[in-house]
Amino acid sequence: xxxxxxxxxxxxxxGTTVYPTGDxxxxxxxxxxxxxxxxxxxxxxxxxxxxxxxxDEMRLRYFEASGxxxxxxxxxxxxxxxxxxxxxxxxxxxxxxxxxxxxxPAEAPANAKKAEKAEKxxxxxxxxxxxxxxxxxxxxxxxxxxxxxxxxxxxxxxIENSLRQLPSHARTQNVEAKxxxxxxxxxxxxxxxxxxxGETFTVRGKLTSGFAxxxxxxxxFRGEKFTLPYSSLEPVIELVTER
Numbered sequence: 001x002x003x004x005x006x007x008x009x010x011x012x013x014x015g016t017t018v019y020p021t022g023d024x025x026x027x028x029x030x031x032x033x034x035x036x037x038x039x040x041x042x043x044x045x046x047x048x049x050x051x052x053x054x055x056d057e058m059r060l061r062y063f064e065a066s067g068x069x070x071x072x073x074x075x076x077x078x079x080x081x082x083x084x085x086x087x088x089x090x091x092x093x094x095x096x097x098x099x100x101x102x103x104x105p106a107e108a109p110a111n112a113k114k115a116e117k118a119e120k121x122x123x124x125x126x127x128x129x130x131x132x133x134x135x136x137x138x139x140x141x142x143x144x145x146x147x148x149x150x151x152x153x154x155x156x157x158x159i160e161n162s163l164r165q166l167p168s169h170a171r172t173q174n175v176e177a178k179x180x181x182x183x184x185x186x187x188x189x190x191x192x193x194x195x196x197x198g199e200t201f202t203v204r205g206k207l208t209s210g211f212a213x214x215x216x217x218x219x220x221f222r223g224e225k226f227t228l229p230y231s232s233l234e235p236v237i238e239l240v241t242e243r
């Protein structure tokens with residue numbers, strides 16, 4: 001096994017910095033362990049978790065730059081580039097996560113293999129939707145996709161500036177709560193266009209954690225490459241050929 005994937009397993013070496021998914025403080029792993037990957041997500045400057053990678057002094061300057069709409073200081077980017085080894089992704093399992101660059105692909109533990117063999121559940125459409133598979137639409141439908149909300153960044157900056165007196169962690173929580181209360185979202189749902197029953201498409205890339213935390217499907221569609229949310233496809237497609 002040479003690649004870390006969702007539902008696969010990774011080895012977390014002893015001493016790896018592990019972050020909690022909720023409240024709490026990061027800490028080095030006290031032992032080596034093999035865990036099942038629940039999610040792979042981004043931790044770059046556009047992500048909610050980027051600030052958790054920073055020391056306190058850098059964290060303050062990062063928020064000041066974000067709120068002030070100015071470039072992030074180069075030393076912050078250099079620090080995180082070294083920390084992440086250039087791969088700004090993280091792996092989540094249970095209630096914890098760690099940088100993907102610090103983990104290693106691993107075989108499933110013996111007890112997990114036995115459990116998976118005993119279950120023998122049929123694959124879901126999402127599991128079957130691998131690179132190279134061909135799919136057919138079972139009915140006429142209107143596909144939808146996500147586009148950035150141009151008002152989101154401005155509203156978020158205004159809220160952050162009004163809460164500058166709060167500690168960084170509390171400020172982040174309050175900003176998210178206020179955005180939810182106002183109904184302001186990062187991405188807007190838009191119509192992509194109609195398709196007819198019988199049309200086919202080929203998946204050109206693996207499922208990725210995409211817009212608004214959803215699962216997006218890179219595909220070859222009508223001769224061009226498009227990325228559409230899996231949720232808009234799943235009810236109206238069937239597998240034609242596997243990879």
